Amino acid sequence: MPENQPTISDRIQRELDRLTRAERQLAHSILENYPASGLGPLATLAKDANVSAPTVARMVQKLGFKGYPEFQTELREELRSKAKNPIAKHDTWAEGAPSGHVLNRFTDAVIDNIRHTLGQIDPDDFDAACGLIGDPDRALYIVGGRITHTMAEYLFLHAQVIRAAVTHIQSTSNTWPHYLLDVKEGDVFVIFDNRRYENNTLKLAEMAHAKGAKIVLFTDQWRSPVHHLADICFSSRIVVPSAWDSAATTLLLVETVIAAIQDQNWAQTKDRTERLEDMFDQTKLFRKFT
């Protein structure tokens, strides 16, 4: 779909010669801060350009619109699609597959999710979360749900290497009391909870909260009820053309957290990592990358 139809800005510039003095004056005013000014009421636009209201109406008709409202609608549409793909013009991600192929549709959705999610994250929140998660003086507990426990485990596997005192709390609630016994004020819980939100997880969060633990929550755009208890909350868009939700954006955030706390704890980590690698090598479980 080569949807490169000319933008309204283009159309105005092309017609600039056919316009009269007052209309041209108006046109320049529109282009001055495009497209914001064109989205206001007709009268405002007219006043800003020092022309009369009918002049505006006449011009947009000259441009081929039925009336000012239609002009605005198309402007909004343009803005919409502009916001949709500031990314590369990748209609197709997997070359050779039709754009309707699930590979392309799915990837589109994920990229979109990433953009939306990242756009709503407060960097300060993020840094604060990393500060908590990476702080070796706070015990770290990681909790996930039925599906999200894979994310929890992913974080756990890495955090374990980077710092000490990391626990992955499995979903079976039998084992909770054991873990919770040792929780101190200021300890950190990282909780994953996407729809459909699990009562289990909420209960655990409540207990942790009651003990004075800090809670960092990774949830979806509708936000788990846990977010009322959370000190920091990241909500990811998870909708994809699938019967299931996507965890890709969540994973992206988790990996970024891992990168950040790795950096922040480099001094200690370096040592820990090396010792761990040694252990792996000795047990011959993992082969060095060659």
Next chain:
Amino acid sequence: MPENQPTISDRIQRELDRLTRAERQLAHSILENYPASGLGPLATLAKDANVSAPTVARMVQKLGFKGYPEFQTELREELRSKAKNPIAKHDTWAEGAPSGHVLNRFTDAVIDNIRHTLGQIDPDDFDAACGLIGDPDRALYIVGGRITHTMAEYLFLHAQVIRAAVTHIQSTSNTWPHYLLDVKEGDVFVIFDNRRYENNTLKLAEMAHAKGAKIVLFTDQWRSPVHHLADICFSSRIVVPSAWDSAATTLLLVETVIAAIQDQNWAQTKDRTERLEDMFDQTKLFRKFT
């Protein structure tokens, strides 16, 4: 120029808790394609969000505006100043974070990885892989390594719902013989192996191959040695500005596979899913999404 007054998007985000169900629904609809939708007439916005017009009016008042027109005016003002600032040219993902922030650097890298990886995938291979993985007449075995076993489990959790005869082979090699005993010719192994490639995994692949099983391999750009035995091989770019590798692209592929086999097995799956959901509901482990 630290004129970083909170954007309206921020304000909505902030007040999200104080909003009611319908209002939240509306809020999400606004954020969905921001700011375009907020610049249209109130009624349109209401219809898009499936709420009534007064709900819109009430919400904007809750956000601190005198009325919808004032809300729109500020939105336009925001758009105006955004267009003015050449910096806002969207080379940052997390707005408000410097482009050197790890959030932006990391996301850049992941998007790049996705683009590269998808560009090299042969859609026919992909379809073939889905055909194998989704075929209920072939037993399905899923295998991962130290880190990648989270990906394996993610696939397992979903595949388990979609079809029968799915097994997640954990990394401890003690249990292998048990599983391998039942492997028949034509069965399918999905193997995850990123650097540093694990001997364990290779051994298992060899045994599976010897038994005549089909092998679908998810690996990284340098390709695990298993790829010599694999019938289909997907290699993802995994490099990110981190001491660790990224599994995000791999997850994207896995999720796409899940979407595809879900689609392909819809008839059976529907039934399976419903029964499973029922079970979950009965056990009260999961709360219905409202």
Next chain:
DNA sequence: AGAATTGTGTTACAAAAAGAACAGAAGTCG
């Protein structure tokens, strides 16, 4: 389980905006 509170949609009204008709101003051509 019933009552009170809060939230939500339908209806009706008021305000504002866009369009049409007309009259005056500017520019142009004989």
Next chain:
DNA sequence: CGACTTCTGTTCTTTTTGTAACACAATTCT
């Protein structure tokens, strides 16, 4: 220089749009 054409602004009408008041539904609390 004057008559014609074209352009532009003012006024008025019609339509659209936002808001207020009300009634019903959902939720919460007792």
